[in-house]
Amino acid sequence: MDSSKIVEMIIAEIRETVPELADEPITGADSMAELGVDSIERSEVILATMGKLGVKIPMVQLHGPKNIGELADLILDKSAG
Amino acid sequence: MSPSLGIEAMSVFGGMAYLDVRELCDHRGLDMPRFENLLMQEKTVALPYEDPVTFAVNAAKPIVDALSAEERGRIEMVITCTESGIDFGKSMSTYLHKYLDLSSNCRLFEIKQACYSGTAGLQMAVNFIASGTSPGAKALVVTTDISRFALADANAVQEWAYSEPSSGAGAVAMLISDEPHVFRLDPGAYGNHAFEVMDTCRPGPDTEAGDADLSLMAYLDCCAGAYDDYARRVEGADFRQTFSQLCFHTPFGGMVKGAHRHLMRKLYKAPPAEIAADFEARLGPSLAYGKRVGNTAGGSVFVALAGTIDSVDLGEPQRVGLFSYGSGCCSEFFSGVILPEGQERLQAVEISKALDQRYRLSIAEYEALLSGEAVVRFGTKDAELDHQIIPGAWPASGAGDRLVLDGVAGYHRNYSWI
Secondary structure, three states: OOHHHHHHHHHHHHHHHOHHHOOOOOOOOOOHHHHOOOHHHHHHHHHHHHHHHOOOOOHHHHOOOOOHHHHHHHHHHHHHO | OOOOOEEEEEEEEOOOEEEEHHHHHHHHOOOOOOHHHHOOOEEEOOOOOOOHHHHHHHHHHHHHHOOOHHHHOOEEEEEEEOOOOOOOOOOHHHHHHHHOOOOOOOEEEEEOEOEOHHHHHHHHHHHHHHHOOOOOOEEEEEEEEOOOOOOOOOOHHHHOOOOOOOEOOEEEEEEEEOOOOOEEEEEEEEEEEEOOOOOEEEEEOOEEEEOHHHHHHHHHHHHHHHHHHHHHHOOOOOOOOOOOEEEEOOOOHHHHHHHHHHHHHHHHOOOHHHHHHHHHHHOHHHHOOHHHHOEOHHHHHHHHHHHHHHHOOOOOOEEEEEEEEEOOOEEEEEEEEEOHHHHHHHHHHOHHHHHHOOEEOOHHHHHHHHOOOOOOOOOOOOEEOOOOOOHHHOOOOOOOOOEEEEEEEOOEEEEEEO
């Protein structure tokens, strides 16, 4: 598993969770908040991504990333540890 | 067999004035395209002559009034549960003791752990009764919280923005005894999840600081962790089957929806349609009062319980699962049984009617209150309250059963019944 694969998974979950963003261009440099994904939806996206990856990381450990790419890096880092 | 313990009587007080949350969001220019998902409608706003003491006394008054003199004399413990304290030393329970005219043979104190305080108080009270050291004793547990977080300076309202729409005010009074007419606690059925996190705090008397994202994440971690601990202790517990109804700490309904979805996915990989139907059926009733008073902090999970008891079809006893969360953080999942006779007793309190009678503040009136010039700040030595600050909010003729703050003299707060 590499970070870019997780970025793709996160983006797919964003499109699933917020139908308004289904056709919007989204990259790893985008922040979910700036895309208009609200805090509840952001947590949904993260939980769903972890579910698909089969990893369990406390949510509070995934707080802080500024964009989707950083979030993917953090998930990768925490799931390796 | 364990003795039957729990809530004998219960009441919610949602204050004298409220604000329409949609109107507030529009006024603040908050871009909330999916506002409906947040499940917020109104929030109680404490008037300057309402403080955590008046909220608490007004919640407890109908419960205490319904007791005989002998029963009232058996209230041997008063626990005020709050994160809105008015003094570092003197507990609000002392004021409650005075204005509720309780026996002098009584333990009085106050406890704090953010929005978890009410559950902490309930469990302390239940354990006191369960200890059997004073057979037949009762304990009065009162949660009381208000939110006045824009007083510090002109920028404070911006800093508060993330939780201003959801921050409400309210108090819940619960009489705990071995005659649990309203809610019979399942003995030994609980689970905790706690860890240190700086998600939301009240670092000063009139300020709240926090990170909404981190708080949501801690809430979700705790919801799963506390339920796991509950399931570990309670043989055969099944989140989907064991509880007819659920009541969660409710900062706003949308957050409860997120936590419920998290659990249903984690435990059962349930599909979205099933999750939505289950939320409507088992958590919908719990939002009845929360969406009208806003986040009541320490009392929020019990405001949810009152909503459930008042609004479900309660032909026979039903088991309810409760999740309590307090930032910082500590949480608990526990359960109990609600009973038809408890519904009759709670409906007699007419919570909904009192909420209907609140005064609807205009945005201009709300903004004037926010500036805080008329508010008694923490540490105030002397003050006199203007009861006509918002003339429409003051009842034309009272029944003498509602407490308001008159003034402060030498730090001592003076109240009167209207």
